[in-house]
Each structure stands twice: as structure tokens, then as C-alpha cells.
Amino acid sequence: MKTLDIAVIPGDGIGKEVVPEALRVLDAIEQVHGGLKFNYTHYPWSCEYYIETGKMMPDDGLEQLSSFDAIFLGAVGDPTLVPDHVSLGGLLLKIRRGFEQVINVRPAKMLKGLVSPLRDPKDFDIMIVRENSEGEYSSIGGRVHSGMDEVVVQNAVFTKKGVSRVMEYGFDIAGKRGGHLTSATKSNGIAHSMPFWDEVFKEMAENYPDIRTRSEHIDALSAFFVTKPETLDVVVASNLFGDILSDIGAAIMGSIGIAPAGNINLNGKFPSMFEPVHGSAPDIYGKGIANPIGQIWTAKMMLDHLGEMEMGAIVLAAIEETLESGIKTGDIGGSSNTAEVTDAIIASI
Amino acid sequence: MKTLDIAVIPGDGIGKEVVPEALRVLDAIEQVHGGLKFNYTHYPWSCEYYIETGKMMPDDGLEQLSSFDAIFLGAVGDPTLVPDHVSLGGLLLKIRRGFEQVINVRPAKMLKGLVSPLRDPKDFDIMIVRENSEGEYSSIGGRVHSGMDEVVVQNAVFTKKGVSRVMEYGFDIAGKRGGHLTSATKSNGIAHSMPFWDEVFKEMAENYPDIRTRSEHIDALSAFFVTKPETLDVVVASNLFGDILSDIGAAIMGSIGIAPAGNINLNGKFPSMFEPVHGSAPDIYGKGIANPIGQIWTAKMMLDHLGEMEMGAIVLAAIEETLESGIKTGDIGGSSNTAEVTDAIIASI
Ligand SMILES: CC(C)[C@H](C(=O)O)[C@@H](O)C(=O)O
Ligand SMILES: CC(C)[C@H](C(=O)O)[C@@H](O)C(=O)O
Numbered sequence: 001m002k003t004l005d006i007a008v009i010p011g012d013g014i015g016k017e018v019v020p021e022a023l024r025v026l027d028a029i030e031q032v033h034g035g036l037k038f039n040y041t042h043y044p045w046s047c048e049y050y051i052e053t054g055k056m057m058p059d060d061g062l063e064q065l066s067s068f069d070a071i072f073l074g075a076v077g078d079p080t081l082v083p084d085h086v087s088l089g090g091l092l093l094k095i096r097r098g099f100e101q102v103i104n105v106r107p108a109k110m111l112k113g114l115v116s117p118l119r120d121p122k123d124f125d126i127m128i129v130r131e132n133s134e135g136e137y138s139s140i141g142g143r144v145h146s147g148m149d150e151v152v153v154q155n156a157v158f159t160k161k162g163v164s165r166v167m168e169y170g171f172d173i174a175g176k177r178g179g180h181l182t183s184a185t186k187s188n189g190i191a192h193s194m195p196f197w198d199e200v201f202k203e204m205a206e207n208y209p210d211i212r213t214r215s216e217h218i219d220a221l222s223a224f225f226v227t228k229p230e231t232l233d234v235v236v237a238s239n240l241f242g243d244i245l246s247d248i249g250a251a252i253m254g255s256i257g258i259a260p261a262g263n264i265n266l267n268g269k270f271p272s273m274f275e276p277v278h279g280s281a282p283d284i285y286g287k288g289i290a291n292p293i294g295q296i297w298t299a300k301m302m303l304d305h306l307g308e309m310e311m312g313a314i315v316l317a318a319i320e321e322t323l324e325s326g327i328k329t330g331d332i333g334g335s336s337n338t339a340e341v342t343d344a345i346i347a348s349i
Numbered sequence: 350m351k352t353l354d355i356a357v358i359p360g361d362g363i364g365k366e367v368v369p370e371a372l373r374v375l376d377a378i379e380q381v382h383g384g385l386k387f388n389y390t391h392y393p394w395s396c397e398y399y400i401e402t403g404k405m406m407p408d409d410g411l412e413q414l415s416s417f418d419a420i421f422l423g424a425v426g427d428p429t430l431v432p433d434h435v436s437l438g439g440l441l442l443k444i445r446r447g448f449e450q451v452i453n454v455r456p457a458k459m460l461k462g463l464v465s466p467l468r469d470p471k472d473f474d475i476m477i478v479r480e481n482s483e484g485e486y487s488s489i490g491g492r493v494h495s496g497m498d499e500v501v502v503q504n505a506v507f508t509k510k511g512v513s514r515v516m517e518y519g520f521d522i523a524g525k526r527g528g529h530l531t532s533a534t535k536s537n538g539i540a541h542s543m544p545f546w547d548e549v550f551k552e553m554a555e556n557y558p559d560i561r562t563r564s565e566h567i568d569a570l571s572a573f574f575v576t577k578p579e580t581l582d583v584v585v586a587s588n589l590f591g592d593i594l595s596d597i598g599a600a601i602m603g604s605i606g607i608a609p610a611g612n613i614n615l616n617g618k619f620p621s622m623f624e625p626v627h628g629s630a631p632d633i634y635g636k637g638i639a640n641p642i643g644q645i646w647t648a649k650m651m652l653d654h655l656g657e658m659e660m661g662a663i664v665l666a667a668i669e670e671t672l673e674s675g676i677k678t679g680d681i682g683g684s685s686n687t688a689e690v691t692d693a694i695i696a697s698i
Contacts, residue, residue, distance in 0.1 A: 077537060084537035084566075085544055093538070117576050119468045136485075141541035150509040154542035160499040188426060188433035189442070189592065192490035193503035195434055219592045220628070223600035226575060227466050243538065243568045244593060251572035279569070 013280030015074020108249025113323025130242025362629030364423020457598025462672025479591025
């Protein structure tokens, strides 16, 4: 029996609804597999937890999580309770940074049975590889003067090490997929970080002579996600650019409620963390109508990461079969509720 | 006779093809108007000019331009000749900054006769108001160490003055349109600049109690441009976020070859500058197939700015009539060439 220890953090809003659904799917996978057992430990860390304790997670939170095989996260943030930069900074971003989850991978591909908002989506299949530890998301900066004289400086920090490893990851995935790699830049407008980004990309490309490369400014590239997504394959991007592109990627798939993300630790010292791209959507929380597919596809990504690729493929096939049968939540044009969609996926498994 | 002095800078690539076309349209407008005369002065500043002289424009370039009523720009940049950050920094960005063109306005709206890549674009009509002088586009920053230890710091600088004036401009436009205002933020991930941006937005909103406001993170907002653009009206954004959103806006209209932009000087000390959103597209330059509509719509924006709103409306109507008649370039599904499209627009005027 292969036992996997999973830390489960449902978080806020619909995270609390869709995480249990995804766990039901994983239960079904245990049945199918026969030799696989998930051991869940639940953590209530969230904005409500903050209201009670003044913290998004306990001081030894990272320590508590450190020996799990993976972390399964719902969604973090509820600005009606806690400002976003406090809630995200105190939980999601803290784990990403503390556990050196330096890469964030997010697929954007047409699933069978989903209707894209694009007129002619042409079966795109993109993998976004996002830098997840530095760049524009830096806590360095501050303010001077006040009133109309106030000036705020925000620093973005790019290191050769950080940029190299995300690009290397991108080249490796492109190699495995037999595909090509596009780098998201903005060196025509941003004077220091982006010319450096381009330099490292060019340098690294020389080590991968068989992989076709392309470099596009983030403005044009964002437009290409809409006008010709089928021309893209693997896309490597900075923290901010990857964030933006992965939401556009989710949008062209048909709903932000669909897409999964993996926060990958490369050095094996800490667990990786899996979470859907969507947020906590407090406005629809509690109605039982949230789309569980983002969280369930996230479970598939976690399975792949834990070496259970065959099980991952079964989950994805069940998602597609369910979508094709028309059992969908309202955000993607159906009329089923959260539990009905999960039930159908489990039945298909 | 009202005489307007216009500095014309065709720039690079297709800029050299579409600028003369737009001037033909302005000639037609002179005929229709009767009492209006444009005085053009042409400047060859471009990447080719850089190859010859080592500069994108002469040292006294800004001085030469300073007394015009407006600047009419084609497109700048040709990375096969000059690195983008050199060409853009030496011409486009230099004029934007030197002439305190602190606001960039870019419409994204469905034109009659255009096919959006969106399945159901629902007649969206968005005005993007972009901060154009500071923020993420700063020349402050630098490098330390080398090899695998290299670290690059890029500073973004936001001032209360800069943020306030772009937001005020946004509120004013929203007021004039009887619309609402959305602020593009990323305060859940970027720790200093974006919480400040939100603060100023909230503070300023109190002065405009009649204008409905909304604040969206740039990742989600980029997705909304694809999934529900009809829910947006005026959008106010930082320099980088406005850059990205306006390209997505151009994409959902049907082509990046369509959208115009105005770089607005607010204090009346220097001319404003008008340019299409599209780039110089060196790959299609010289074939006579570039879409002239971006440049011609840019001429309409310039007319509006110079107080000739009635003439501007005539140009836009002629563009729409031409599109509806099916006379289009290849990028928007037609088979006409650059000159044929312009001819049809002129005939319609
Ligand atoms: C060319 C580049 C510097 C410029 C910008 O980012 O401002 C362009 O993309 C634009 O939008 O006008
Ligand atoms: C919530 C926010 C901090 C986060 C990010 O920008 O990384 C989210 O948008 C994401 O993409 O996971």
C-alpha cells in the first residue's frame, strides 16, 4: 500500500465547498487504484481564522506543513473580512516562498465539452510556466512624504538563479512535449529587469538547440492568447506576467472555474502545493453552485506530481466525459450544482 | 481659415505605409470642412535614422516638436535594426515623458463590420485610461554581481500626483459618458505600489459620489476583457497594466491593426501625440497589405482632441461604412490592400 500524506487547506469562500468535492473524487481514485491511500490532515487557516487569531496561520504553520507529501489548497482571500495583501501574504504567498515553490505551472487547454468564449479556439494546448518566488512580487519598497507629495517605490527583484531555473523548467517541459517555448517579456518598456530576462533566455536557448523559441512582449502576447492561442505551446513568464497570462488562459478555456495550478518545489526539501487558479468568490459562496472542476483538475495535477499519472489521466477523462454529457455548473452554461457535477465525475471514474 | 500645425513622424516599418494613408484621409477632411488647413512637417526619426546618426532623434528633437498643435506618429521600433529598449526609449518614450503626456487614452469598442474573435462580444465599448509617465516604466534600477550571482533590481515609482491625475481623468471621462469606472490593481500580490493605488482610488471616489466604481486585480480584469467586456466602461490603469489591457482590448475588437491611442498633455505646455496601438510589424512591411484603420482612427482621435469632433465623427462613420462594405485588409478577414481600404474610406467621406 502506497500511503500519501496530504495537508488540506480549504481556505476561504468556495474553497470550503470545492475542496471536499475534490476529496470525494480522490476517494474514488483510491477505490480504482486499490494500492493507494491518502492520509488527509485538515487545516482551517483562512480569513475567518485570522479574525479569531490575528494570523492567517500559526507561527509554526510552515513547520506543521513541512513533512507532507503535498499540500492541497482551496482558495485564499475574502476582502470583506481581511485586506487581500494581508490574507494572501500571510498564507498563500508565505507557503509559496517558505517552501521554495519557485515554479508555478498552469495548463490552458480546450477540454472536450467546454465552450470557449472564443469564436474559433482551434484546440489550443498551452502550458504556462510562471516564476513563483521573485520578480514583481517583492516586499521591498516603501513610501516617502505625504499628501500630494507622497511617492511610493516598489522594487522588482530578478536573480540569475531565479530566472535561469524557471526558463530551464520551461525548456524541459517544451522538450518533453516535443513543443516550442515562448518567453513573455516587456524589454521595450521596462528598462532593467526585462532586458536581463531576454539575455538569460537567449543564453539558455543555446543549450537547447532543438527547441524552437520565440520572445513576445506581454501586451502582444496577451492579445495572442485571444487571437491565436493555437500558435502557443509552453510559455515562460515572470511572476506577474505568468499571473496575468494564466487568467487569460483560464478565460479562453471557458471559465476561470476550470484551471488548476501547481506550485512546484524543485529541491525536494519541502512539499509542493496544488491549488485552482480561481479565487474564493465570496459572492457565490454557500449557494452550492461553485464549479468544482478547477479543484478536481487540481487533484489530477497533484496525482501526476506524486507519480500517479495513470490515475491523473482517469480523472481528466472523467471531467471531460462529464462536461460532454452536459452536466455543468452555471458559469459554463449548465444548470447542475456543485455536488451533481462531482457525482457525475465519480460515476465516470 | 483655421490652420493646424502637425508634426508627422512615420517611424518604422508599416508606420511608413499607413501614415501617408491617414494623411490622405485628413486631406479629404479639409475638403469637407472648407475652413480647416493642416500644415504638416515631416520628421524621418526612426531606427534607420539611428543607424545613420546614432540617435533616434536629434538632441534638439523635443525643441523642434514643441510648438506644434499635435504630433502624429506611426510606429516605432525594428528589433532587427536597433534593440527595442533603445529605439522606444529614444523616441516614443522620450516624447511621452518630455512633453508630459501623462495620460494615454485608448478606446476598445466594437466597430460595425468587424468580426470579433469573441463568440458573443455583446457590443462592448471600453475606454482605457492609462497612466503614461511613471509606474512600472521607470529607468531606475540596476545590476549587481555577475554570472549565476547576478541580481537585477527594477524600480517602479508611483507618485500621488501621477496617480491622482490619471484617476481624475478617468472619473471625468466616466462622468461625461454617464458611465462607471473600473480600477486595475494587483494589491493582493504587489505589496507597496498597488495598495497605494487602491488608497488613492478610494479617496478620489469620494469626490465623485455619482460615479459607480469597481476595483479588479489585473489578472481577473484581463480575463473579464475576454469573458464579459460589456460589463466594463472606463478603466483606469497603471502604465504597464494599461499597456496590457489596451492590447487585449484591440484583440477583442478583431485586430491589433485597428486601435488608436492618444498621449495627452494636460498642462497645455506641450503638444499631445497620437499613434496607433499596433507596432511597426517589420515582417509585413513593404507589401502594401498593412491595415491603415489604426492610423486613420488615430487621425480621428487627433481631430477630436483639436476640437473638430464633428470631423472626427465623419472619419469614424466612414471607417465603419468601409468595414461593413467588406473592404478590409487580410488581418480582419478581407482581401483588400492598404490603399484600397483608404480609398474606400475617402470615398465614404
Ligand atoms: C512600444 C512600447 C514601449 C509601448 C508601451 O508599452 O507603452 C507600446 O506597447 C504601447 O503600448 O504604446
Ligand atoms: C491571489 C494572488 C496573490 C495570486 C497571485 O497573483 O499569485 C493569484 O492571483 C494566483 O494567480 O495564484
